[in-house]
Structures are given as C-alpha cells and as structure tokens.
Amino acid sequence: MSYFRPAIRNMAGYVPGEQPQQGKFIKLNTNENPYPPSSAVTAAIQNVLGEGLRRYPDPWGDAFRIRAADVLGVPPDWILCGNGSDDILTIVTRALVGEGQQLRLPTPSYVLYRTLAEIQGADCEEVPFNRDWTLPEQFAVGSQKLRLVFLPNPNSPSGTIIPPEQILELANRLNCPLLVDEAYVDFADTNCLQLVGQNEKIMVSRTMSKSYALAGLRFGFIVAQPQVISELAKVKDSYNCDALAIAGATAAIDDQAWQTKNRDRVIATRCHLTEQMSQLGFDAARSQANFVWFTHPTEAVQPIYAQLKQNRVLVRYMNFPDWGDGLRISVGTDQQIDACLNLIKDLVP
C-alpha cells in the first residue's frame, strides 16, 4: 500500500509479550500482578453496567482525578487520564515531537518509545545505560533538535532506579521536557512526584496495570503542571477512557490498603526470587520493580528460557545487540516462583 506514510511502511511494529490465549501457563513474562485486583473494583464497575454504558463517559475522568489527587497529594488539574499509560506516552510524543525532530531514550529499556518516534517520523536517539545501569553524561546534553526525553524509572528490563535528585539535575540541564515513566514505581523505595512542582519540564506517568492488577482495564495517567496538562489534553481522543475503566480505576486507587498489602507481598517474593537465583549462580540487577533481570556469567540463558517454556513457564528472554542477553522474570506468587526456580535448578550445573 503505497498510500501509507514512508515512516509507517518502514516500521516493523511493536510486538507485545507472548499472551497465550489458551492452555495453562505460569505467566512470568509481561509483569502482570499475580493477585486479582481489589474487590472494590468489581463493585464499582458493576454499578456502571446497563444504563451507565449508554451515555458518553466524562471526557476528563474527574472522579478519578479528584480521588487520585487526594491520594498523591497533587491538585486534580495536574492529572490527565489515559487509556493505559501507553496512551499517555502516545499523547506526549504527538504533542512534543514533530517529523524530523528528535526523541531520546536510554537502552536497554521499553521498546515502545522507539515505536512512538518512528510513527511520528522522528529521529530516535538511543543512549546506552552504563554497565551498572547508571546514566552516562551524554544523556543530559540538550540540542536544538531534541524535543523529548523518556526515562523509565524503575527501568525495564533492569528494574533499577535513578535517584530523584539526579533526575531533577538532568531536567535542569536539558532544554526539553523529560517524561519519567513510573509504571513500576509502586514497588520502589522512592518516586519523582515531588519533582513535578519544581520544574515544569518534568512529567511523571503512572499505570494501574502493574501495582493495581488492572492490566486488562487499560488505565494510566500523567502528572504535570496544569499548563502542560491543558496542551496535552488537546491531543487526546475526547473520550479516551471508558466509563468502566474510570469507575474501576477510581475504586482501585481509593483502596490503598489493598495496594500496600499487594506491594508488600510482591516485594517479599522478589527478594526470595533474587536470593535463590543468586545461589544458582545468576547475577541479578537490584530491582525496584515487580520483575528481576538475571544474567549468567558462564551459562547461556536462551536455552533456559526455551526449556521453561516447554514446561509451560513463560519468562521473557531478551537479547540486546552490543549489550548482551538475559532473563526478565516477573514476580508471581511464591508458588509460581518456586515452580520456576525448581525447573531452573535442573537446568544449570
């Protein structure tokens, strides 16, 4: 189809993690939460069914903004809701980066950032992390062409974090906005929410997919200064969040007791997974997320991934050119992780 823009024709398109629609797998490959969401979510969604589906939803999702503002300690008009945080990342990219302009991201990280640049017909500058997952000096160097910097924090696949004070310094040095993608931050010791008020170039995105166990609901949001929110809002679809997602996400963020309990369980299992894998000879990045990145100093890990899959345990094998490969294992329940560990024990000497 020669009618499509060259930028689109030349793209491969983003390939999501394996989502087997049938068969019983232990899924430790897409960082889903192993526990079902708060029961308050079910109740809130049931309230909307029937007559509540007939009408258009609130275009701003104010019920969520008001509740989230209270929980997060920011004003409601600092929040914009999205159809998953992917929608938020899309909106930010379209609002800031034109054809031929530049978007920066660290690697290895979330490959969607590159896809978003490609769709815009923009240049994508990939800056490799240092070997210890810190950022090199050049990540903070601005240029005329550079219009947006993405920083996943915690990062994937490493789960590692850049401290907020370094991120503030980074934003102060850059001459363009910086999106801190905090998809996994509820499993971390720190976050960048406080920085948004200190520099209007800093935006923080969040998702309900991971720490609220709502990957199937598609709900994310961004926190930024209100003059930023009002520009971003021009780019979003008018009714980007449906009535069920708004109701469910509002109930979820309201149930902080559930969230704290869930977080604590996931972190305990993450600790167990990391220790056991270290005893098996793997090197583990210091994860602040609901997954851990494992490499091995001597053994090939690709066959381990394949053997696990044959035994119906899905983990993520990732191979980054000029960087190396590893296994990213999502934190499941203790039982799921033990099943995975038992298989791995038989696969390494």
Added chain:
Amino acid sequence: MSYFRPAIRNMAGYVPGEQPQQGKFIKLNTNENPYPPSSAVTAAIQNVLGEGLRRYPDPWGDAFRIRAADVLGVPPDWILCGNGSDDILTIVTRALVGEGQQLRLPTPSYVLYRTLAEIQGADCEEVPFNRDWTLPEQFAVGSQKLRLVFLPNPNSPSGTIIPPEQILELANRLNCPLLVDEAYVDFADTNCLQLVGQNEKIMVSRTMSKSYALAGLRFGFIVAQPQVISELAKVKDSYNCDALAIAGATAAIDDQAWQTKNRDRVIATRCHLTEQMSQLGFDAARSQANFVWFTHPTEAVQPIYAQLKQNRVLVRYMNFPDWGDGLRISVGTDQQIDACLNLIKDLVP
C-alpha cells in the same frame, strides 16, 4: 509552554457536546441511544471481572473480530478494533497524513476530522456540501498533496446519505484512500461494506456507541482490505481495547435481535419527530441516522435551543459560517421527543 509543537499550541482543541454530570436533563444533544444496551453485554462483562482484569487483553480483540466478521460477512482479518471509532479515525490519520500534507472533509460535518488534521500539522481542505447535501464535483478531484478523504455517511448534522454507487465512483477517481465513517449507518437503508472488496482505497469505520447503546464502553472498528489493516495496526496502541470492552462489544454484536428491535424503534420515533417538526414549520433534512437536522425558514432557532435548555431539554444548536444554523435533535424515546415537541410548540408562532 514553548516546548509544544506549534501545531498543538495553535489549536483550540475539540469541545465535546455538553455532558451535564448532574441534574436531570432530557439529553437529545449527543446522539446517544435512548435505550439501555442488550443484557447480554452486562453478562459478558461480569464474566471478565476480577481475575480477568489482571492480565493484558488480547491485542487484536479476536473474539470480537471473529463474531463481527460472521455478522458482517467479511473475513476477520479485514477488521481492526479501536477504542471507539475516534481511535480508528486517529489511527487512519496518523498512518496516512504527514506534516504539510492534506486531508479533505466535507462541511458541515464532524469537527473532529479537522482536529485530527491539526494535530498532524496537516492542511485541512473543507469542501462545502451542496445545499441539498449532495457532494460538489471538486470533492472527487485528487492532488499530489491530498492523502486522505473523510466522508461521514450518514453525515452529521444532516443525517443524509450519499448512495454507495456514488461513493465507489468517488474512490475510483481519487488518488488517495477514502474513509467512509459509518457511525450512524445502522439507522440507514444502505451501507458501503460491499465496496471495501471492490477498491482497496475504501475503508469503512463503525462504532458501537450509537446503534448498540454503548457510548460509555468506547468500542469501534474499521473494515478494510487485510494489507491495509496490517499497516494501520502498526499505529495503534498495542492494547488499545480493554478486556471489558472487547467482551461487551462481542456480546452486543452477537445480539442482532436486540439491534433490529432497537433500530426499528428509533426509526419510528425519528419519523414521528420529523413529521411533527414539519407541521411546526421547520425544514427537516432527510435523516438516515438517529438524529434530525432542523432549520426554520423564518424563525431564529438559537433562542429555541436556549429555551429548551432552560427547561432541561438539551438539543444541539449548530451555527456554520457561510452556511447557516439549525437544531440537531437526537432521537430519544417517544416520551422524551414528545416532551421536547411540547416545549417547541409554545416557542414558534
């Protein structure tokens, strides 16, 4: 915020129709269906709640594609699902129209088309309908710069239709793709689905918001040839449709008995509304949609809109420069329409 693209800074942004979140209004302003959706939708969504929200949804929404393909008589890989048909229109625009290129639309019609062009930094060529809502000759003239043509059919606000044979001829003359936006087509006597197989430049978009009473669910789709679908898919968010929307939309399109009954009721009320308004001296466009466009040869209609609103009946007042103004009244229940008509009777001589 000087960081935003000039195209975004200069935009006003799309303003959705009034959606009062409180107070009891008779809402005849945003073309929502007056009847609640099929009860099968509620049942299907309840099946997904809890555990079903924890995981990412099927990125392709295959359950819907397979069922819809059967109902519509096209192969499943001719269908792409969207988060409302607005998402579909966004995807098509981003895939086809680059900065400085051109998008064509007729006026008066859906103002979102213009917004989408503005976000892309593209030129928007607005071609006025003839006074009888037929298309002028120039609508079919191609150019190097023109990359996409939008044609809402039935159109809004008129509710009128361009016959499929004229649309095929239009597509054959154009040198770029043509998107036929069939948001309201289930209330019409004809549609363009058969044309998709006859010219790969023809794409047809549909929504579940109107004829399936699911505006709150956000679900739409596009029918196009598979080589077109695979390019469009590169531009969509990976998980653009949530698990609840996929389940609900699948149940809705499966219940064609509900749809037929609903359609018949809406058309009967549309006929009643049109007749009564004609007796009150209004001119009515020949609507094939779930709303009717009324003008008046002598009376000002803006005060009628304002008086109705004061009496808690919302209709849409629209004023198009160089064209004129009118009232677009959505087809509600018979009771709602009679309440509206009774008020109007006292407002015109």
